[in-house]
Amino acid sequence: MKLNNKIQRSGILFVISSPSGAGKTTLARKLIEIDSNIELSISVTTRNPRKSEKNNRDYIFVDEKSFGKMVKDNKFLEHAEVFGNKYGTLKQPIIDKLEKGKDILFDIDWQGTQELKEKESKHLVSVFVLPPSTIELEKRLLNRAQDSKEVVKKRMSEAISEMTHWAEYDYVIINDDLEQTLQKLIAILTAERLKRIRQTGLNSFVRKVIF
Amino acid sequence: MKLNNKIQRSGILFVISSPSGAGKTTLARKLIEIDSNIELSISVTTRNPRKSEKNNRDYIFVDEKSFGKMVKDNKFLEHAEVFGNKYGTLKQPIIDKLEKGKDILFDIDWQGTQELKEKESKHLVSVFVLPPSTIELEKRLLNRAQDSKEVVKKRMSEAISEMTHWAEYDYVIINDDLEQTLQKLIAILTAERLKRIRQTGLNSFVRKVIF
Numbered sequence: 209m210k211l212n213n214k215i216q217r218s219g220i221l222f223v224i225s226s227p228s229g230a231g232k233t234t235l236a237r238k239l240i241e242i243d244s245n246i247e248l249s250i251s252v253t254t255r256n257p258r259k260s261e262k263n264n265r266d267y268i269f270v271d272e273k274s275f276g277k278m279v280k281d282n283k284f285l286e287h288a289e290v291f292g293n294k295y296g297t298l299k300q301p302i303i304d305k306l307e308k309g310k311d312i313l314f315d316i317d318w319q320g321t322q323e324l325k326e327k328e329s330k331h332l333v334s335v336f337v338l339p340p341s342t343i344e345l346e347k348r349l350l351n352r353a354q355d356s357k358e359v360v361k362k363r364m365s366e367a368i369s370e371m372t373h374w375a376e377y378d379y380v381i382i383n384d385d386l387e388q389t390l391q392k393l394i395a396i397l398t399a400e401r402l403k404r405i406r407q408t409g410l411n412s413f414v415r416k417v418i419f
Numbered sequence: 420m421k422l423n424n425k426i427q428r429s430g431i432l433f434v435i436s437s438p439s440g441a442g443k444t445t446l447a448r449k450l451i452e453i454d455s456n457i458e459l460s461i462s463v464t465t466r467n468p469r470k471s472e473k474n475n476r477d478y479i480f481v482d483e484k485s486f487g488k489m490v491k492d493n494k495f496l497e498h499a500e501v502f503g504n505k506y507g508t509l510k511q512p513i514i515d516k517l518e519k520g521k522d523i524l525f526d527i528d529w530q531g532t533q534e535l536k537e538k539e540s541k542h543l544v545s546v547f548v549l550p551p552s553t554i555e556l557e558k559r560l561l562n563r564a565q566d567s568k569e570v571v572k573k574r575m576s577e578a579i580s581e582m583t584h585w586a587e588y589d590y591v592i593i594n595d596d597l598e599q600t601l602q603k604l605i606a607i608l609t610a611e612r613l614k615r616i617r618q619t620g621l622n623s624f625v626r627k628v629i630f
Binding site: 215335336338339340341342368371372374375377378379380381382392394395396398399400402403404407410411413414417418 | 426546547549550551552553579582583585586588589590591592593603605606607609610611613614615618621622624625628629
């Protein structure tokens with residue numbers, strides 16, 4: 209669906225969180241493909257790149273020292289440590305995009321979401337994606353061939369801990385069907401863009417219509 | 420799109436307001452046709468039925484005296500006077516439906532919306548539909564063959580007065596394409612149903628998944 213582009217609006221920070229293995233990354237990728245007005249926030253991270261990952265596309269890969277300097281220089285909107293690695297979102301590019309009415313997708317955990325909420329609550333829309341069951345979740349984690357059983361077990365416990373934070377989110381979706389979950393995410397994004405408070409150009413539009 | 424019916428949720432009072440002639444009634448009818456979980460609230464009114472209208476289907480038609488008694492007996496969730504006629508929404512059927520997770524569609528003006536908001540704000544989702552221009556609005560009002568020029572002029576002035584209340588609504592849609600507006604209404608309804616606060620069965624679902 210095409211949105212009415214005549215009305216100016218402010219951008220959305222669209223957060224999708226979920227335990228790893230619940231389909232979050234696939235959903236985020238598909239959403240970006242379908243909707244041309246939202247783009248993925250690229251995080252800065254200290255973790256090692258996986259084989260398929262590219263610097264400046266998937267993440268901005270930096271060492272511990274550089275990350276520490278960015279924290280000290282107050283460059284981050286949010287930053288957190290997950291599985292022993294550090295992740296952060298740079299402030300300036302986000303602010304620039306919000307002002308232009310661009311939406312930014314965040315694939316972050318509950319810690320990052322809490323930090324974003326504290327700093328940019330006006331623009332934040334948060335969605336928690338739940339797996340339909342833990343059996344399903346374990347199956348999905350086991351299917352990731354690159355991880356050892358030890359890692360799966362650790363991730364499973366982390367996943368359950370992540371899931372306890374669902375109640376801090378605006379929307380909750382149970383992902384029992386990837387296509388339906390994607391449609392629900394699109395519906396949320398469409399609706400949020402139609403919220404009166406985001407359509408900053410409405411007042412002047414109505415004045416033109418009435419007078 | 421099918422919603423996840425496993426999770427219990429509370430119903431929504433879905434209000435669509437707009438100046439007459441902006442397409443509200445057509446949109447409401449189409450939405451009811453498409454979505455089986457929402458039904459139209461049938462108002463009580465003192466106005467005379469139009470040729471096409473049926474008692475208990477389009478309105479509950481009553482005389483002034485009966486309407487007055489209903490007000491006195493506190494039977495109404497909201498009531499208002501529009502174009503010299505009285506309209507009201509009965510309380511009890513609405514409360515019963517909300518508890519069962521049924522959504523109810525309201526085709527009411529800003530006065531009725533304000534009253535609903537005061538009494539049932541937790542369940543209320545309000546959408547204001549704007550015409551793309553006053554020229555378009557006048558054209559639509561003139562196309563209603565049953566109204567005289569005098570009536571059109573009066574309605575036009577009432578329409579403009581109604582439009583000044585757009586800023587009291589949660590969502591605002593500019594109806595420059597009926598099909599797109601309908602899709603936007605469906606997106607809003609879909610998103611609102613996914614709000615955490617409405618999904619009253621989530622807590623027990625997550626407990627079952629985690630433990």
